[in-house]
Amino acid sequence: MLRPATHVYSQRAIQAADQPISRLMAQALANPGLISLAAGFVDQQSLPVEPTRQALDWLLSDSARGRAALQYGTTPGYEPLRRQVLDRLQQADGHPPCERQLDVEQIVVGAGSNELLHLITDTLCDPGDIVLCGAPTYFVYQGILSGLGVRGVAVACDEEGMIPEALEEELARREREGDLDRVRAIYIVTSFDNPSSVSLSPARRPRMVEIAKNWSTRQGKIHVIDDAAYRELRYEGEDPPSLRAFDEEGNTVVLAQTFSKSYSPGIRVGWAVLPADLVAPVCAQKGSINFGSPNFSQHLMSAVLELGLLEPHVELLRAAYREKRDAMLAAAHEHLAPISGVSWLHPRGGLYVWLTLPAHVDTGPTGTLFDRAVREGVLYVPGCYCYPPEGVPAAHNRIRLSFGVQPAEGIRRGVEALARAVREEGNNK
Numbered sequence: 001m002l003r004p005a006t007h008v009y010s011q012r013a014i015q016a017a018d019q020p021i022s023r024l025m026a027q028a029l030a031n032p033g034l035i036s037l038a039a040g041f042v043d044q045q046s047l048p049v050e051p052t053r054q055a056l057d058w059l060l061s062d063s064a065r066g067r068a069a070l071q072y073g074t075t076p077g078y079e080p081l082r083r084q085v086l087d088r089l090q091q092a093d094g095h096p097p098c099e100r101q102l103d104v105e106q107i108v109v110g111a112g113s114n115e116l117l118h119l120i121t122d123t124l125c126d127p128g129d130i131v132l133c134g135a136p137t138y139f140v141y142q143g144i145l146s147g148l149g150v151r152g153v154a155v156a157c158d159e160e161g162m163i164p165e166a167l168e169e170e171l172a173r174r175e176r177e178g179d180l181d182r183v184r185a186i187y188i189v190t191s192f193d194n195p196s197s198v199s200l201s202p203a204r205r206p207r208m209v210e211i212a213k214n215w216s217t218r219q220g221k222i223h224v225i226d227d228a229a230y231r232e233l234r235y236e237g238e239d240p241p242s243l244r245a246f247d248e249e250g251n252t253v254v255l256a257q258t259f260s261k262s263y264s265p266g267i268r269v270g271w272a273v274l275p276a277d278l279v280a281p282v283c284a285q286k287g288s289i290n291f292g293s294p295n296f297s298q299h300l301m302s303a304v305l306e307l308g309l310l311e312p313h314v315e316l317l318r319a320a321y322r323e324k325r326d327a328m329l330a331a332a333h334e335h336l337a338p339i340s341g342v343s344w345l346h347p348r349g350g351l352y353v354w355l356t357l358p359a360h361v362d363t364g365p366t367g368t369l370f371d372r373a374v375r376e377g378v379l380y381v382p383g384c385y386c387y388p389p390e391g392v393p394a395a396h397n398r399i400r401l402s403f404g405v406q407p408a409e410g411i412r413r414g415v416e417a418l419a420r421a422v423r424e425e426g427n428n429k
């Protein structure tokens with residue numbers, strides 16, 4: 001006799017099942033003719049084959065170096081790479097006071113930053129605990145939270161990122177409801193958010209750290225997880241310091257970053273900068289999963305940095321993505337702007353345009369637009385996937401469009417197809 005699935009799989013496996021990302025990928029595979037403006041993949045044409053060949057040749061041209069790369073590594077990662085990461089961070093953040101306390105031991109390397117986001121959240125949270133997130137926020141992180149049985153609570157955001165007053169209101173609500181001690185972290189994609197493309201403004205950066213420190217209680221420390229996956233993909237403006245720069249004691253902010261967007265997601269190397277006391281517990285968790293993320297990838301990324309191949313590639317990427325962003329914005333002006341009630345945020349970096357459609361349009365799986373758009377030949381990410389289940393309710397008339405994957409012509413045709421679907425939606429309301 002078959003036992004019900006609930007008796008076969010763990011609660012965690014059941015909680016983690018059926019992530020929206022899997023459904024979207026299945027749609028794309030089932031309809032190969034579709035123009036996908038959904039995938040958050042990077043641009044295929046600008047992947048760094050030549051620089052990687054150079055780094056690989058260098059790595060393997062010395063047998064001892066090659067053998068070291070082909071051996072197991074250590075749980076926190078390849079030390080020379082961690083030093084290189086530390087140097088780059090210090091250059092980017094301009095040596096703030098907290099830098100004095102920062103040691104290479106606090107840098108842990110993972111197979112992409114997603115692995116680290118998972119490990120950090122697992123280290124900080126028990127089932128039933130709370131992580132405060134933006135409304136909207138990175139939907140894969142919502143999957144991590146639900147898989148771990150952690151409650152994602154949405155806090156209002158505007159064009160400068162998470163609103164400090166809204167964050168304090170949510171914390172005050174938790175205090176009134178008696179579960180402030182369950183709030184374990186505030187998760188913010190600080191640069192060119194996925195999906196909204198908004199960056200946390202320079203004025204709000206110190207505020208977020210201050211709020212986390214002020215509301216940490218004797219029973220519960222509140223960390224800020226600064227997910228800076230898109231920091232390097234800036235097409236306009238200045239690069240403000242990461243949140244760590246405002247954490248003078250160095251005990252509140254966790255920074256997660258990656259080479260996936262700035263170099264290659266296939267090599268898949270990310271890193272976290274941890275407060276000193278978190279290093280041992282995060283590494284203990286990591287040790288039992290992989291006792292070291294792929295060592296060869298780490299040596300390869302270290303060679304890329306050593307040979308000075310990263311910065312020119314990032315420059316090239318910025319130019320390529322700026323062009324694609326402009327193609328998407330131009331197509332939006334031409335085809336979407338004439339439709340009443342349609343607007344979008346201007347992305348200064350990252351890979352996404354966050355669209356607002358007229359209030360009556362439901363962009364989600366229960367609405368009619370999604371299927372209409374598929375029939376017209378385009379795939380998008382429904383905005384409702386990007387909202388945590390509690391707190392500020394999900395907006396049902398939003399869409400995330402990505403300009404990362406498609407060439408300019410695909411972007412134009414995709415936006416045009418979407419505009420046709422939105423117009424039909426208006427005609428049939």
Ligand SMILES: Cc1ncc(COP(=O)(O)O)c(C=O)c1O
Pocket residue numbers: 040111112113114115138189193194227229257258259260265268269270
């Ligand atoms: C906001 C954000 N954080 C983290 C990641 C994880 O990237 P990786 O695991 O490749 O480093 C992504 C990937 O799309 C992302 O969009």
